[in-house]
Amino acid sequence: MRVALFIPCYVNQFYPQVAVASLELLEKLGCEVVYPLEQTCCGQPMANSGYQHLSKDCETLFQENFDQYEYIVCPSGSCTLHIKDHVELKGKIMELSEFLVDVLKVEKLNVSFPHKVGLHQSCHGQRGLKISSMSELMSPSFSKPEHLLNMVSGLSLIELEKKDECCGFGGTFCVSEEAISAKMGKDRVKDHLDHEAEFITGNDMSCLMHLEGILRRKGSSVKVKHIAEILNAS
Amino acid sequence: MMTHSQAADVFNKDEPRVDWHNATLWNVRKKRDKAAVQIPEWEKLRAIASQIKAHSLSNLSSYLENFEKKASENGVTVHWAKNGEEHNRIVLEIIQKAGLNKNSQGKIPMVKSKSMLTEECHLNSHLENNYVDVIDTDLGERIIQLRKEPPSHIVAPAIHLMKEEVGETFHEHLGVPNIETIPEKLVEIARHHLREKFLAAEVALTGVNFAVAETGEFVVCTNEGNADMGANLAKVHIASMGLEKIIPKRKHLGVFLRLLARSATGQPLTIYTSHFKKPRQGQQMHIVIVDNGRSRQLGRPDFRNSLKCIRCGACMNTCPVYRRSGGHSYHSTVGGPIGSILAPNLDMKKNADLPFASTLCGSCSNVCPVKIDIHDQLYKWRQELVKSGYTPKVKSLSMQMMRFTLSHPGVFNFAGKMGKGVLKNAPFLINNFLNPWYKQREMPEVPQDSFTEWYIKNRTKE
Amino acid sequence: MSSREEILGNVRASQPEIAELPELEYFNQNSENPVEKFLEMATLAGSQVYEINDVDSGIEQLKKVFPEAKKVISSTTGLSFGDSTEWLNSDPHTLADVDLFITSALLGVAENGAIWLTDKVLGQRIAPTVNEHLAVFLSKETIVVNMHEAYDKTAEMDYGYGLFLGGPSKTADIEQILVLGAHGARSMHILLLP
Numbered sequence A: 001m002r003v004a005l006f007i008p009c010y011v012n013q014f015y016p017q018v019a020v021a022s023l024e025l026l027e028k029l030g031c032e033v034v035y036p037l038e039q040t041c042c043g044q045p046m047a048n049s050g051y052q053h054l055s056k057d058c059e060t061l062f063q064e065n066f067d068q069y070e071y072i073v074c075p076s077g078s079c080t081l082h083i084k085d086h087v088e089l090k091g092k093i094m095e096l097s098e099f100l101v102d103v104l105k106v107e108k109l110n111v112s113f114p115h116k117v118g119l120h121q122s123c124h125g126q127r128g129l130k131i132s133s134m135s136e137l138m139s140p141s142f143s144k145p146e147h148l149l150n151m152v153s154g155l156s157l158i159e160l161e162k163k164d165e166c167c168g169f170g171g172t173f174c175v176s177e178e179a180i181s182a183k184m185g186k187d188r189v190k191d192h193l194d195h196e197a198e199f200i201t202g203n204d205m206s207c208l209m210h211l212e213g214i215l216r217r218k219g220s221s222v223k224v225k226h227i228a229e230i231l232n233a234s
Numbered sequence B: 001m002m003t004h005s006q007a008a009d010v011f012n013k014d015e016p017r018v019d020w021h022n023a024t025l026w027n028v029r030k031k032r033d034k035a036a037v038q039i040p041e042w043e044k045l046r047a048i049a050s051q052i053k054a055h056s057l058s059n060l061s062s063y064l065e066n067f068e069k070k071a072s073e074n075g076v077t078v079h080w081a082k083n084g085e086e087h088n089r090i091v092l093e094i095i096q097k098a099g100l101n102k103n104s105q106g107k108i109p110m111v112k113s114k115s116m117l118t119e120e121c122h123l124n125s126h127l128e129n130n131y132v133d134v135i136d137t138d139l140g141e142r143i144i145q146l147r148k149e150p151p152s153h154i155v156a157p158a159i160h161l162m163k164e165e166v167g168e169t170f171h172e173h174l175g176v177p178n179i180e181t182i183p184e185k186l187v188e189i190a191r192h193h194l195r196e197k198f199l200a201a202e203v204a205l206t207g208v209n210f211a212v213a214e215t216g217e218f219v220v221c222t223n224e225g226n227a228d229m230g231a232n233l234a235k236v237h238i239a240s241m242g243l244e245k246i247i248p249k250r251k252h253l254g255v256f257l258r259l260l261a262r263s264a265t266g267q268p269l270t271i272y273t274s275h276f277k278k279p280r281q282g283q284q285m286h287i288v289i290v291d292n293g294r295s296r297q298l299g300r301p302d303f304r305n306s307l308k309c310i311r312c313g314a315c316m317n318t319c320p321v322y323r324r325s326g327g328h329s330y331h332s333t334v335g336g337p338i339g340s341i342l343a344p345n346l347d348m349k350k351n352a353d354l355p356f357a358s359t360l361c362g363s364c365s366n367v368c369p370v371k372i373d374i375h376d377q378l379y380k381w382r383q384e385l386v387k388s389g390y391t392p393k394v395k396s397l398s399m400q401m402m403r404f405t406l407s408h409p410g411v412f413n414f415a416g417k418m419g420k421g422v423l424k425n426a427p428f429l430i431n432n433f434l435n436p437w438y439k440q441r442e443m444p445e446v447p448q449d450s451f452t453e454w455y456i457k458n459r460t461k462e
Numbered sequence C: 001m002s003s004r005e006e007i008l009g010n011v012r013a014s015q016p017e018i019a020e021l022p023e024l025e026y027f028n029q030n031s032e033n034p035v036e037k038f039l040e041m042a043t044l045a046g047s048q049v050y051e052i053n054d055v056d057s058g059i060e061q062l063k064k065v066f067p068e069a070k071k072v073i074s075s076t077t078g079l080s081f082g083d084s085t086e087w088l089n090s091d092p093h094t095l096a097d098v099d100l101f102i103t104s105a106l107l108g109v110a111e112n113g114a115i116w117l118t119d120k121v122l123g124q125r126i127a128p129t130v131n132e133h134l135a136v137f138l139s140k141e142t143i144v145v146n147m148h149e150a151y152d153k154t155a156e157m158d159y160g161y162g163l164f165l166g167g168p169s170k171t172a173d174i175e176q177i178l179v180l181g182a183h184g185a186r187s188m189h190i191l192l193l194p
């Protein structure tokens, strides 16, 4: 299957290993992956700040780059959601884990990651794309990322007190509401630490970057890892 | 006036208190979950409730007329107020014309049960300036009335206070000799204090939770019984209602009441769910129907759904921002997520910061019993506010820069390479001249190559 | 133009195209024993529930619980406990010192343990609220599953004031700690008749 890879701008610049892991993982699972070199950003940071009208150029560029592909896969729920809501595409954009579960129907992964891992449910993937059930809704529970992580040998998922509370990143919120953003991040980190996580994983590097920033400031040895990196472990 | 983020900054100076506030409200959210999960048809009920409200709003003018007709037939006098000022004037007139007795200070004694609408209209100060002695009787409201504070939560107005502070308030204002800290004792003190007020009141004002177009009756929900104590003793009962409170039929109450208390506090029903239809013998009953910006909100297609709100407060209890910034940080009568989509309708300039006081996580929309798309409306208000010019200039400049960079791949790749060290082009940090990111967080470590560079080296043939 | 005309005009101009009114369901299929559920929920809300065989044994029960009660009134005629006539026409304020008020409910709701009262059965609207303690006779056969059924069953009732009462008066306004006996009755005793 031929898929186009969309890498969020900040992942491209700061977390290339996440993009590499996504690419290799898709290749391992038999996809032919194309990475259009002219891509930049989905435009969400501007739109969420109230400048949706300015993000038009970004969206047009996105369309030019990606419109020819049947599947566009992106290792970020947040950027996927924005594109889904704002860019008209002939094909379909999917977040990585939902693509693995729903399209590739992955049932087995030959990887091992013998660690205690906390899963951070990023809001846009969860509540926006509905890749997992939500604690507020009285409906059957499921989680696509958990389903995948459960295939990793040696990995044990920890239980959290607040299963799906926002980490407080929130795009420009992280600086415009610094006090709340940092407090939310600290509380999220605490929940993971209280339950003895060695790694915090998730589907959005932006949230993980925020949590990482807090972990490192604390001098904690706990690390963040994007889900693609774990699923692509050896 | 402080903006939300400034107020939140102050609130967060006392971290243990933030943790306490957060935990108290999260407990309410947990109670809501426990109650909701026991109703197998919960999600279906939410959908039905939302549709009933959508229908009511789409036929609101007829339902209002119908309600007025039925209520009048029932012996209730119906008044109409375009705004808060007119509402206050009408209420005062009713009181003055009723020939009521004055207390020893020459004031007409009045008791009030919880009504966010009268807060919105600033009724109390108007009445107090005109020789009416207004006593809020909901315990939480009475506490903050004594402290001269606005409510911090629509269901639990004094939720920001600790029992020690309540004890101090009672000590200072009610002549309690010591500082009491046991909730049972504090409630007992309030019971005696307010009983006197109920028995002395000539007029009682209540809010309205639901008004039934079919029958002209209105429903008031309390746990304490203060609305009933007031209204069933006083000679005059005035009910203030926002015009969006109308529902078509009596049987629809079943849907909303099954949702309201469970969403609000996790109770299956409020203790007193009272239906007022006709005045009792010798009593006057008045309803004041208030617009105050509601018909304008109804005319905004993106935001009219906010009028479906039944004021359960669930969106506040679940909101991770509200729980950590407190209700007062929203500088508006109704705080939290719902307040942030209502307030800009009333005053765009003053409330321009509120729709930005959210991460758009969406939890509010999921708990809302009438399925208001709260977080989507927050997003839409941001667009609206920026278009109307209500955001800081600095932000708009940096946004222009970002647009240029992000829509020109060449510039993007170059800028990325040059600026990485200072994260200059990480879009979420564009607003970074003092870079608040760094205050409590480290920056990510900067890699040698971007992914694009890696890809060119490892996957392209050239 | 009057405010009324202006408001209604603005509303008319602003309201969207008519949206459909959904059909209601009762959601009362396969519900377990409603009487049991009622007992559970009423107790949870802080009410005391007694299953009794007849009115007289109910009164015996009340006398046991309130041996000291001085002022007892009732809106149910023919009881051997309390005044059931004189208070009916007195000023509501004079009821403030009532120790126990006894009445009969028209309906009970299983899902929340609430009872339905109207001014017709209460005699005076203030009666169930202003007293210290409240006792209510309720017959098991009037217990419905949920609020949808409750509104259906009470649709034809004529009242000026109607009340679903879910238990003793309570508040959680201080640190969300639940305390019974805020303004209204401190305790509620439900006497369940077969």
Ligand code: SF4
Residues within 6 Å of the ligand: B263, B308, B309, B310, B311, B312, B313, B314, B315, B316, B338, B364, B367, B368, B369, B370, B371, B372, B374
């Ligand atoms: S918006 Fe919804 S959740 Fe929030 S108070 Fe209103 S009804 Fe409740």
